[in-house]
Amino acid sequence: MRPPSYWPFVVPALVTVLAVIIFPWLFTIWMSFQEWKVGAPTTFVGLSNYLRLPADPRFVEAVGHTLSYTALSVLLPLVLGTFAAVLFHARFPGRGLLRALFIMPMMATPVAIALVWTMMFHPQLGILNYLLSLVGLPPQLWVFHPGTVIPSLVLVETWQWTPLVMLIVLGGIASLPTEPYESAQIDGASTWQMFRYITLPLIMPFLFIAAMIRAIDAIKSFDIIFAITQGGPGSASETINLYLYSVAFVYYDLGYASAIAVVFFALIVALTALLLVLRRRAQWNALGSDT
Amino acid sequence: MSVNTLLGRLGVAIGVFLIVSPAILFFLWMISLSVKFEVDNAAYPPVFWPEHFAWKNYADVLSSNRFFTYFKNSLLVTGGATALAMLVGVPAGYGIARMAAHKSAIVILIARITPGLSYLIPLFLLFQWLGLLGTLWPQIIIHLVVTVPIVIWIMIGYFETTPIELEEAARIDGATRWQVFRHVALPVAKPGLAVAFILAVIFSWNNFVFGIVLAGRETRTLPVAVYNMISFDQLSWGPLAAAALIVTLPVLLLTVFAQRQIVAGLTAGAVKGG
Numbered sequence: 039m040r041p042p043s044y045w046p047f048v049v050p051a052l053v054t055v056l057a058v059i060i061f062p063w064l065f066t067i068w069m070s071f072q073e074w075k076v077g078a079p080t081t082f083v084g085l086s087n088y089l090r091l092p093a094d095p096r097f098v099e100a101v102g103h104t105l106s107y108t109a110l111s112v113l114l115p116l117v118l119g120t121f122a123a124v125l126f127h128a129r130f131p132g133r134g135l136l137r138a139l140f141i142m143p144m145m146a147t148p149v150a151i152a153l154v155w156t157m158m159f160h161p162q163l164g165i166l167n168y169l170l171s172l173v174g175l176p177p178q179l180w181v182f183h184p185g186t187v188i189p190s191l192v193l194v195e196t197w198q199w200t201p202l203v204m205l206i207v208l209g210g211i212a213s214l215p216t217e218p219y220e221s222a223q224i225d226g227a228s229t230w231q232m233f234r235y236i237t238l239p240l241i242m243p244f245l246f247i248a249a250m251i252r253a254i255d256a257i258k259s260f261d262i263i264f265a266i267t268q269g270g271p272g273s274a275s276e277t278i279n280l281y282l283y284s285v286a287f288v289y290y291d292l293g294y295a296s297a298i299a300v301v302f303f304a305l306i307v308a309l310t311a312l313l314l315v316l317r318r319r320a321q322w323n324a325l326g327s328d329t
Numbered sequence: 330m331s332v333n334t335l336l337g338r339l340g341v342a343i344g345v346f347l348i349v350s351p352a353i354l355f356f357l358w359m360i361s362l363s364v365k366f367e368v369d370n371a372a373y374p375p376v377f378w379p380e381h382f383a384w385k386n387y388a389d390v391l392s393s394n395r396f397f398t399y400f401k402n403s404l405l406v407t408g409g410a411t412a413l414a415m416l417v418g419v420p421a422g423y424g425i426a427r428m429a430a431h432k433s434a435i436v437i438l439i440a441r442i443t444p445g446l447s448y449l450i451p452l453f454l455l456f457q458w459l460g461l462l463g464t465l466w467p468q469i470i471i472h473l474v475v476t477v478p479i480v481i482w483i484m485i486g487y488f489e490t491t492p493i494e495l496e497e498a499a500r501i502d503g504a505t506r507w508q509v510f511r512h513v514a515l516p517v518a519k520p521g522l523a524v525a526f527i528l529a530v531i532f533s534w535n536n537f538v539f540g541i542v543l544a545g546r547e548t549r550t551l552p553v554a555v556y557n558m559i560s561f562d563q564l565s566w567g568p569l570a571a572a573a574l575i576v577t578l579p580v581l582l583l584t585v586f587a588q589r590q591i592v593a594g595l596t597a598g599a600v601k602g603g
Contacts, residue, residue, distance in 0.1 A: 043506075044423070044424035044425075044427045044428045044506070045424065046424075046506070047420040047421060047423050047424030047427075047506075047510065048420070048421045048424035048425060048428075048430075048433075050416070050417040050420065050421070051417040051418055051420070051421030051477065051481060052421070053417075054413075054417050054473060054477055055436055055440075055477065058448065058452070058470065058471065058473050058474050058477070059436065059439065059440050059443075059448070059474060060436075061451070062447065062448045062450075062451040062452055063439075063443075063447075065451035065454075065455075066447060066450060066451055069450070069451070118348070121344070121348065122348045125341055125344045125345050125348060126345075128341045130338075130341055130342070130345065134588070135585075136345060136349050137588065137592075138584060138585045138588045139349055139352055139353055139356075140348070140349050140352055141584060141588070141591070141592070142352055142356065142581055142584055143351075143352050143355070145531060145535075145580055145581070145583075145584040145591065146535075146577045146580060146581060146584075147534065147535045147537075147551075147552055147573075147576050147577040147580060148535060148537060148552075149537045149552040149553075149555060149556050149573075149576075150552070150555060150573035150574070150576045150577040151355070151359075151573070151577070153555065153556075153559065153569055153570070153573045154355070154358070154359045154362065154570060154573060157362060157566050157569075157570070158358070162373070163370070163371055163373060163375075165358060165375055168373070168374055168375050197351055197352070197355070201352075202595065205592055205595055205596050206596060209596045229337070254441070254442050258444040258445075260444070260445070260446065260537075260538050261537045261538065264537075264538075264541075265537070265556055279444055279446060282444070282446050282447075283446055283538075286446070286449070286450050287449075287453075287542050292450055292454070295450055296450060299444070299446070299447040299450065302444060302447070303442075303443060303444070303447060306442050306443075306444075307442065310442060
């Protein structure tokens, strides 16, 4: 019997993907070589949109903001998420409900929670400064000061996305063999030692996956930043994604915006590739230490 | 019970309390803001439990006739984008799994790592050229960028784990490819359908970036509408918090009642739209 062809099943999706994913990409690349402002005819300008980028101080600054925002938004959820996963691996009453409550921040509508965070950050009436005053700390300006705006936004991002890291790492911990723990317990290892020398090395692959997903999501974070600060004060929290929005839909400089989109995508691919290389190296090291 | 196990349990309890309380306290505070009059919301030190509840905040949001327009828009955009994604994505997941065409997953990966804004520029021009701006179609179509990859990705995973023997038996009995898919493969993959559907609904419902560019006054979805409320009522926190809570409530309820499916879906591919 001839094996059936499954192409008819795939064709509708293929057409959809071509229309809403592939076509936009090809069009964006083509546009990045054009000078195009809405209402004016397009002219081919070669690489000049790309050459504008390194000379554009706002873009260069945005790259810096994006990198620091991303680095912090990967590290903090990774540490807290691993901690949370170890806790949720234990059996305790109410675990299911507490886990549901814990993952709510990442499922909730980002704009809705951004509004409430904005109220909480309010320097005079916000609950956060009240909480600081309870423990004797001075009030902060949070997202209203250039020096604290990025850490404050990272706080929201961490609150929101630590649950995803927890879920990925929890899946990893649940799949671990129990024998090493049993023999370690017989040898009198402490809980910390067991975590440090058994759990942590074994869940490394999961931590890398979590870090990669977190990096991809943090670098293109938009809703939270846009709804809370719109890139301000000034341009202190303007990331590449927010700058891209302004260039495209505030200044309608579509050729230049397309060049930013292409470079931004290349940056995300490079970051993903870097993490994959690090992961492979970590695996090599693990193999090396075995011999 | 030894002292050590007791200490261990106490440690877990304290740890869980510390790690879960930011989420719980946040949503409690959100509720508190939404049921207080401006006097209480502007009070310092903050009022946690008001003497008079401002149910009026909710009544105001729900009774404004715009709200139902935006709610209907959200339902149509999320419903349309999810239905279309299921229609094309479920068979595609089946086809890809059976053909073992794993290379095609790279397109899904590209969709996953591309910032949503990148799609907006070319599609915005396309919709303008087609004269579709002002209708809900641009948003339904662009939400496919979010929903289709989620559905395909999750369904590939489910169809790969369902047994192929049953399908082969049905084919020997003379069933067509389509009948095999419809009557053998699909029923087995029902849990996967639920996971794909729920996640597509949530990420489409939550989407904000497509709406701020493509939606006009009449075609706003709820997240865009609630964002637009800020500029009008700069300091009326009560109604704003009430509106925010109403917008996100369907998703929060879904999270509690479909937690198992959501966790399964998120850990399978860790997909997120936008």
